Amino acid sequence: MNAIEISELKYSYDGFTAVDGIDFTVRGGEIFALLGTNGAGKTTTLELIEGFRRPESGSIRVFGHDPARARSRLKPRMGVMLQQAGLIEELSTVETLRLWGSLSSRDDDVEELLDRVELAHRRNTRVEQLSGGEKRRLDFALATWGRPELVVLDEPTTGLDPESRQRLWKTVERMRDEGSTILLTTHYLEEAEALADRVAIMHQGRISVAGTLTEVLAAHPSRITALVPATALDHPLPVFDGTLDSTLDERGALLVVETAELQDDLGLLLDWARQHGVKLGRLSATQASLSEIFLTVGAQR
């Protein structure tokens, strides 16, 4: 079953279109990462999903309901972490969790949660004295209080050090494995690569690329590079499936083959080199990384 269904969703701020007709689906029990350039419209999209804003047009369904109309109905099923935490500075960590627990319809164990977000040693520290990363982890604890069916996290690991980030990933994965659906935004491509079952990349209010990581990566060409020594340039090169680009200098030709058929084209090049006794220099064969795709999308202005 789908947790979130979005169709032709549009939203504008005073005539400025921030979300420009997007479609995507978040399936129950998956981790879905919404990636994007600054100002792409990710936070606005999350706020629409959370029911804080009403769409200008198009539709959103969260567990089959319109979130702007059914906020009180959806609240018990959703945990939300905004980009800016709304924590009460004067309360301690443990008081914050207890207050949250008293307001929530879901149950959780404060001590277990303190351990889960590694704040047990800061239990009596006032929020105002917590570091940025500790506040972020406390905010994450509130969003995941009572293990909601759907957890929406806006840049959950911004400001966390690499170890804390990886530990938070583990917690998110565990929640997914226990049945929660997670929608998150992130600027960290390695985060999406490590965590997400599916991703969508937003740019200027639209979704440029979406799918499983394998699908998104497969839609972008892989690259073979090799330096062919000048002495070997008399032998005609093979005909590659992909596109060949070469730059000549006194050492020879630097070949770049962009291809959807990495294995076949690499095989052709290696067979050619073996047949003519050519020693290739600087040989590399790489699949498109999410970071390359991200840069390509960001460059489309």
Ligand SMILES: Nc1ncnc2c1ncn2[C@@H]1O[C@H](COP(=O)(O)OP(=O)(O)OP(=O)(O)O)[C@@H](O)[C@H]1O
């Ligand atoms: N309250 C607002 N009033 C007017 N414009 C806004 C408002 N909030 C956001 N915008 C604009 O809408 C666009 C999308 O903003 P949004 O915060 O959704 O992007 P984002 O993808 O979350 O960006 P970032 O990754 O930088 O947080 C931006 O151009 C932003 O300046």
